[in-house]
Amino acid sequence: MKNLVIGCRTLENELLAAMKLCEKTYTVRWIDARLHNVKEKLNHSLQSIIDSAQDYDRILMATGFCGNAIDGLKTSRIPVIIPRVDDCTSLLFNSCKNRQAHAGSYFLTEGWLRGDSNIWAEYQYSLKKYGEKLTQKIFRTMFEHYRQIALLDTGCYPIAPSLAQAQVIADTFSLECAVIPVTIDFLTQLLNGPWDSERFLTVLPNTEITASDLTVTC
């Protein structure tokens, strides 16, 4: 079987590590993390990849449901397999429930910090546009119900440089800074199979994903 993997750049470290661990050499089509900001754009980008994957037998999506951006996607002649999690943070926590135990956390990984639309880039943009006083007000509102910046230690990148960055962000927004160990188990399971219906949504060929398909694993 010839598999194509769709991966988000935010999880590049983790997906590449999982591929190595599973000894898989599947082709990966990367999607830009910025697409998450607009559900329709992410949906169109994913649909475009699905439509163009004519030379493969199966698509493995190393993502979650991404704010239901996958709702309405149509498979072609090959199936698509998607982890049953709301987003890639829950993917790293191996379930939505594990992630929920850390309510009030703003999650980061090296991949998120590397992205050019990350929270620090937002902050710098805001400082430039609105000045110090208003920026503080905006970000106080944004982080009102957060208690900590949580760096997810996936074991797939050197933690020290990212932790230093996370600490600066936490200090700036008067939040605590924590490191939370997570795993790439969901990704390795996605790459290796089997894909039980509790943890994976298997979309058969020539099928449209509907809202009722989007139940997450707990």
Place this chain on the structure above:
Amino acid sequence: MSDITSLESELINALAQLDEDRVYDLVRKTLDSGATSEQILNDMNVGMQKVGTIFESGEYFIADLMFAGMIYRSALDVLLPPQTSVSSVKKGRIVIGVVENDIHDIGKDIVVCLLSADNFDVIDLGIDMKPQAFVSAVQRYHPDIVMLSGMMQIARDSMQKTIDALKNAGLRDQLYILLGGGCVDPDILDYIDADAAAMELSDTLEKCNAYVSRRYQ
């Protein structure tokens, strides 16, 4: 009328351009020129939609969306001062909260403000509220409407769990349950057992008003 139209157009653009002081000034001027609160609210909603479009184009950042929400919220205080909304007889009672596992409340806070100004008795439970908290609130306050708010996708599960808890407590049938927030889409009622869902602020107000009108006819 042409003045109102021109002012309204300026207001829409001022909000779209995130010109805070000008928005407040134009809200006052538009009110003074004879426009109704509803008209101005509609204008501000159009302005917010423009903000969303600019964000989608990549020109605005999330910080801009946050700022737009803050301007909108503050403009409501200009538009709907408390003395214009005081009435001894409330239209109905609403319990509202952000459901469990979600903490995003800017939209909810705006809705609370609008409904209070529209003479509803609003009990705001806050964020990350467990299903049992809604059950307890319904038992204590006997509302006409329960509004479940959420932004994250996981909030949808919490919405259904909250409705299940209300059912198990024997409270479901006496309530009008309205869903709102960023996690709501046009299909949500296909799989969540609520009475209605609102994707726009104006829609929220209309649905609440329509329900209490039917209930107390």
